[in-house]
Amino acid sequence: MFKYLKNDLPASIVVFFVALPLCLGIAVASDAPPFAGLIAGIIGGIVVGAISGSQVGVSGPAAGLAAIVLAAIASLGYEAFLVAVVLGGVIQIAFSILKLGIIGYYFPSSVIRGMLTGIGIIIILKQIPHFFGIDKDPEGNFVLFGGNSNIFSDIISIPANLGVGSTVIALIAMGILILWSSVLVHKHQFFKLVQGPLVAVVAGVVFFIVAQGTSMEIAGTHLVRVPVPDSFDSFLGQFTTPDFSVIGSPEVWITAFTIALVASLETLLCVEATDKLDPEKRVTPTNRELLAQGSGNILSGLVGGIPITQVIVRSSANIQSGNRTKMSAIIHGFFLLISVIIIPNVLNMIPLSVLAAVLFIVGYKLAKPSTFKAMWSSGWKQFVPFIATVLIIVFKDLLWGIGIGLAIGIVVTLYHSFKNSHFLHKEGEDVDDGKIKMTLAEEVTFFNKATILKELDALPENTYLELDVRNTTYLDHDVIEILEDFAFKARERNITIKLVSQRGIVENPESFIEFFKLEKIS
Template sequence: MFKYLKNDLPASIVVFFVALPLCLGIAVASDAPPFAGLIAGIIGGIVVGAISGSQVGVSGPAAGLAAIVLAAIASLGYEAFLVAVVLGGVIQIVFSILKLGIIGYYFPSSVIKGMLTGIGIIIILKQIPHFFGIDKDPEGNFVLFGPNSNVFSDIISIPSNLGIGSTVIALIAMAILILWSSVLVNKHQFFKLVQGPLVAVVAGVVFFILAQGTSMEIAGSHLVKVPVPDSVDSFLGQFTTPDFSVIWLPEVWITAFTIALVASLETLLCVEATDKLDPEKRVTPTNRELLAQGSGNILSGLVGGIPITQVIVRSSANIQSGNKTKASAIIHGFFLLISVIIIPNVLNMIPLAVLAAILFIVGYKLAKPSTFKAMWDSGWKQFVPFIATVLIIVFKDLLWGIGIGLAIGIIVTLYHSYKNSHFLHKQGEDVDDGKIKMTLAEEVTFFNKATILRELDALPNDTQLELDVRKTTYLDHDVIEILEDFAHKAKERNINIKLYSERGIVENPESFIEFFKLRKKK
C-alpha cells in the first residue's frame, strides 16, 4: 500500500486541506457540533479507508445527508440520533452480507456523469462567496434558492460587500494553482512532489499574517475554524456517546434505515463515479465498500460523529492530485487527527478564500464545458438524462437529481425497446406482391405490446405475412397472446401467415397457434 508514497503523500495533503473545511461546514449545516464533522472525517479516512477496497475513494461527512441529519437531530435529540447512526451502520453491513452492492451498477453512465457535473457546478457556485470574502459560513451557503440569504443573493451582493484581502489571496492562490498545473509541473520533479494546493495554502497563511493591521486584513469569520482544546480533558470532552435507552423507539429505527439507505446509495453512486475517474480504471468491490461504510458509521456513532459516506469532492481531489492507492485516504485521516490535536491554531490561519480557489479547480474539472459537448454529441438518449440530472441537482437536491435522471433514463430505455421490438417491411421495393415480412427482436417484452398490436392491425387484407422468430430468445406471454389472437383474425381478413422458427416453417394457422402455445408453456 505504501509503494507509491511519493504520489499518495502529496495527494493526502491536498485531500486534508479540502476535507477540513468540508467536515466543519457539513456539521454546521446539519446542526451538529463542529467536532462531530471532524470525527466523521477522521474515521472516514482511517477506518473506512483501511477496510475499503477502493484505491481512490475518500469517505467522510457528506452534504447530501445534511438535511436528513438536521431533521433527525431536531426530532430525536443528539444522543438518540447517534443511536440511529450506529444502527444505520449495522444495516449497511447487512446490505453487504445480502450482496446489495450491485445496485449502483444499474445507474446509466449519463446519470453518473450528470451527477459529477452537477456537483462540480454546485462546488463552484458555493465557493464564489468565499472567494470574494463575503460569506461567514465555513462551507458556503447550502441553499441555492431561499427567501432570505442564499448562494445567488450572496453572489449578487459581492460588489457592495467585497472582502479585499480574501479576494487578493484567492486570486494569488488561483494563479499559483494554474501556473503549477500547466507550466511548472513539467519543469522539474520537485513541482510534481510538492503540489500546487499545498503551496497555495502556505501562501494564504503567510498572507494572513502579513496583512494583519492593514486594509487587506482577513477577518476571523473568513478563516478555517477548528476547535482548540486547552487540555486532554477538554479534548476528550468533545466526544459524545449515544443513549441506547431509546433503541426500541420506532423513530430511531426509521431514521437508522433512512441513513443506511441514503448513505449506501450515495456511496455506491460515488464508487461508480470515482471508478470512471480513476486513470487506472480499477473496479471497487461494492459489497466490501458497504461493509467499510457500515463499520465506519458504527464507530462514528459510538464516539459522537455524524454519518459517513464515500464523497465525490474529496475523492475527485484525491484523483486529480495523482494518488495511486488508498494510502492517501488513510493518511489524510491521520492528518485530520494530528492537526486538531497539535496545530489547531495554525489551521485557523488558513483563509477560506484559498480553499475556495482549490475547490474552483476541482469543480471545473468535474463540470468542464467539453463534457456538455460530448454528451450532446452522443445523442438525445444520453443528453436528456444527463442534463436533467445536472439541472435538478443544481436547483433542487442531489438525490432528487439522481432519482429523476434515473427515471428519465428508464423511460428512454423503454422507448428504445418499444421502437426496436420488430422490423416491418414489404418484400421488394418496386413490385408490390402482397408479401410483408416481420422479424421479431431477440427479446420481446410486454413493453412492445402496443407497437406489435398496432402494426398487425395495420396490415392490409388479402396479404401474406412472413413472421420470423428464429432469433427471438425471449417472447413475453402477453405478446404471444397478441399473436394467437391475430392468428384467429387473420382467417377473416384473408391474411396468410408463414412462420419461420427454429423448428422450421409453419404455414397452417392451427399449427401456428399450437406453436405459440408451446412457447407460452416454456
C-alpha cells in the first residue's frame, strides 16, 4: 500500500479538507455534538479504511443518516442512541455473514434516488435557522406542520430574530462555495487541492475574530462547540459511552435496524458509484464492505460517535485527486485525529451558519432539480415510486418513505409482469467454443438485477456472447444500466457482444439505452 504514497498522500490532504467541515456540519445537522462527527470521521478513515476492500471509497458521517440520527437522539437520548449505533453495526456484520451485499440490487433505483432526494430536502430545511442565526430554536425544528412551532413557522419568524453576523458570513460562505465549484476549480490545480468548504470555514473563523465587539458579533451559541482538553486524560474524558441498560427497548432495536438498513443501502449505492468512477475499474467486495462498515459503527457507537457510511462526496474527491490505494482514506483519518488534538480552539471559532452553507450545497446535490427532471423523463414507472418516496420521507419519516416507495415499485412491476415469467435463459453452457447465448424473457424487472449481474460477471474472458432480445417487450431501466456497465467491462475482458433483435443483428452497440428506444422496448 505504501508503493503509491506519492499519489495517496496529496489525495488524503484534499479529502481531509473536504471531510473536516462535513464531519462538523453533519453532526450539527443531526443535533449531535460536533465532536461526535469528528469521531465518526476518524474511525471511518482509519478503521473502516483498513478493513474495507475498496481502494477509492472514503467513509465517515453521512448526510443520508442525519434525519434518522436527529429523530433518534430526540426520542431516545444520546447514550441510548449510541446503543442503537452499536447494535446497527452488529446487524451490518450479520448482513455481511449472510452475504447480503447484493441487497442494494433488490431496491429499485427510483426508491434509492427518492431516499437521497428526500434526505437532501430535510437537510436544507433543517439548516435554515442556522443559516440566519436565529436564536429561537437554533438547531431547527423537525416538525413540518402542526403544533405551535414548526419549520415553516420558524422560517416566517426569521426577520424578527435575524442574526446579522451569522447571515452575512453565511452568504459570504455560500458565494465562496458556488464560485469555487463552478468557476475557480476549472482555472488552476490549486483550486482542486484546496477545497471550497475549507476556504469557507477559514473565512468564517476570520469573520468571527474581526466582528467581535461590533454589531455583527456572532454569539457563542451559534458557534461550533468542541471540548478543549487540557491533558490526555481530559481528552479521553470527551468520549461518551452508551447506556446498555436500554438494550431491551424495542425502540432502540427499531432504530438500530433502521440505521443498519439505511447505512448499508447508502454504502452499497456509493460502492456502485465509486467503482464506476475508479479509473482502474476495480470491483469492491460488497460483503467485506458491510463487515468494515459494521465494525466501524460498533466502535463509533462505543466511544460516542455518530453512524458511518461510505460517502460519495469524499470518495469522489479522493478519486479526482489521483489516489491509487486506500492509504489515502486511512491517512485522512489520522489528519482528522491530529486536528482534534492540536486545533480544537480554532474549531470552536467556526460559525454554525458557515456549516449550514456547506450543508445547503450538500442538500442541493442530493436533491437537484435535474434529478426530478430525469426521473420524470424516465416515465411514470420510475417517477411515481420516486416522488412518493420523497414526499413521505419529508412529511412522515424515512422508513415509511422507503417502505411505501418499495411497495409502489413492486405494484408497478407486478402490473407489467403478472402474465409473464421473469427468467434469464442461458444456452450453450456445454459447448466449449467460447460462444454463449443468453435469451431475455418477455419481461425483465429489477428483481432480475442480481441474477443477470451474476451471470454476466461469471462469463470468462474471450467469450462471444449472443444476447437475444427478440421476445423482450419490457426491460427495466435498472437492467439496462447493468447492460451498459457490462458493455464497458466487456471491452476490458475481450468479450464480444452480439445483440439479436427484431430489427436484426447489432455488434457491440454504443448505447444500450438508445438501442432499446429504437427497438421500442419499454
